[in-house]
Amino acid sequence: MTEGARAGDDVNVAQAGEPEAASRREPGDVLVRVRGLRKHFPIRSGMTRRRAGTVKAVDGLDFDIREGETLGLVGESGCGKSTTGRMVMRLLEPSEGTIEFGGRDLTRLSRGQLRPLRRDFQMIFQDPQSSLNPRHTVGTIVGLPFRLQKVTPEGGVKKAVQELLELVGLSPEHYNRYPHEFSGGQRQRIGIARALALRPKLVVADEPVSALDVSIQAQVVNLLDDLQSEFGLTYLIIAHDLSVVRHTSDRVAVMYLGKIVEIADREDLYSSPKHPYTVALMSAVPVPDPARRESRDRILLKGDVPSPMDPPPACRFHTRCWKAQDICKTQEPPLAELTTRHQVACHFPENMPTEDGAGEAVLLAKPAPADAVAAGEGAEAVAETSAEAPAETSADGAAEPVAESSTDSPAETPAAASPKAPDEAPGKDTPPTPAP
Numbered sequence: 001m002t003e004g005a006r007a008g009d010d011v012n013v014a015q016a017g018e019p020e021a022a023s024r025r026e027p028g029d030v031l032v033r034v035r036g037l038r039k040h041f042p043i044r045s046g047m048t049r050r051r052a053g054t055v056k057a058v059d060g061l062d063f064d065i066r067e068g069e070t071l072g073l074v075g076e077s078g079c080g081k082s083t084t085g086r087m088v089m090r091l092l093e094p095s096e097g098t099i100e101f102g103g104r105d106l107t108r109l110s111r112g113q114l115r116p117l118r119r120d121f122q123m124i125f126q127d128p129q130s131s132l133n134p135r136h137t138v139g140t141i142v143g144l145p146f147r148l149q150k151v152t153p154e155g156g157v158k159k160a161v162q163e164l165l166e167l168v169g170l171s172p173e174h175y176n177r178y179p180h181e182f183s184g185g186q187r188q189r190i191g192i193a194r195a196l197a198l199r200p201k202l203v204v205a206d207e208p209v210s211a212l213d214v215s216i217q218a219q220v221v222n223l224l225d226d227l228q229s230e231f232g233l234t235y236l237i238i239a240h241d242l243s244v245v246r247h248t249s250d251r252v253a254v255m256y257l258g259k260i261v262e263i264a265d266r267e268d269l270y271s272s273p274k275h276p277y278t279v280a281l282m283s284a285v286p287v288p289d290p291a292r293r294e295s296r297d298r299i300l301l302k303g304d305v306p307s308p309m310d311p312p313p314a315c316r317f318h319t320r321c322w323k324a325q326d327i328c329k330t331q332e333p334p335l336a337e338l339t340t341r342h343q344v345a346c347h348f349p350e351n352m353p354t355e356d357g358a359g360e361a362v363l364l365a366k367p368a369p370a371d372a373v374a375a376g377e378g379a380e381a382v383a384e385t386s387a388e389a390p391a392e393t394s395a396d397g398a399a400e401p402v403a404e405s406s407t408d409s410p411a412e413t414p415a416a417a418s419p420k421a422p423d424e425a426p427g428k429d430t431p432p433t434p435a436p
């Protein structure tokens, strides 16, 4: 995770439009190497269960994750982010491609061969409510990885679980409590404690904060950040929300309809997005500063994301792209390194260095005027200066559910304060209270 995310230790993840000074850590060796990854789900119908089509959920991904870095995977709902994360975890069988972890191709391993490796990669799920068994105590839930892997920690499982609870900012006395007794943020901490039990190398976090109230999101983001520093974790963080990814990632990959369309170092991507889809997503991120909000262009993508059962040919974004021309409908642009460590799959990228080497064009350069809009039928995008208009992309996450409030949970005092992040009162996600 970035130094920038750590600054002030109280990140407001909603303030993603704000630039920030950040120094990147030096990347380590490649821990995860994904090549040609595909997942096609057959769709069957009728009594005979005949094949009615194929959902091309993930359709040819290549990316690396280096030791100790955080790769953010971002894109609209349905673009294949979760499917990718689940394949990296080997919870889903890829249709094609390879996933190397520490140099070993996981896709070639049998279940038995995979089992001992599983301790090295763990997952944090979006919905802490449904990912924790309501009938099990916190002790049983967090201790499960020890039992599954037949690992006996020094001092016993109970002691190890209590240490893990403390590590994530919960009280060791919560050992015998049940998930419903906790707030959404605390349940996510339980999920994080479980993921960390076996000291994994890689943590895949699928929308780890999107079900939480904004004030709690910042605490969980900070916790993940601290844990990464303490244990040298490598993260793949999946989010539909560019603001979360901005605060958590060293590099960001943008997905559209099963493919990565852009991947770059975080600062480079945010200061100089090149794929029109990334530019549009970024223009929809809420900006807290009214002056900046007024002055920026907002790009509203018209129409829905096409069906992954029948994706557009060549460049999949051409049906919604204001820059699309004939070549975009006939030739798929390769994901190519257009500037240093910045790969883009586009025939007409934005923000490219000018020919005289004068540097890069301005961020969020205004799209072509409406009469120059594409070539293509249906290629519709408008630029507008009002930030108040509703986004038609889901990038700002406005439609995301907020944390569930467990009204049935008894009121109690917050758990012992974490040295890393303030805690929340059970039963309700509340803003952090300043330490006395």
Ligand SMILES: Nc1ncnc2c1ncn2[C@@H]1O[C@H](COP(=O)(O)OP(=O)(O)OP(=O)(O)O)[C@@H](O)[C@H]1O
Pocket: 041, 055, 056, 057, 075, 076, 077, 078, 079, 080, 081, 082, 083, 084, 240, 308
């Ligand atoms: N088991 C399945 N069978 C058929 N289609 C599936 C299955 N799982 C996912 N899909 C489809 O694959 C596509 C990608 O889904 P995925 O959940 O990976 O997207 P996502 O980007 O994570 O979206 P979200 O943020 O909404 O979870 C979607 O069209 C989804 O409906």
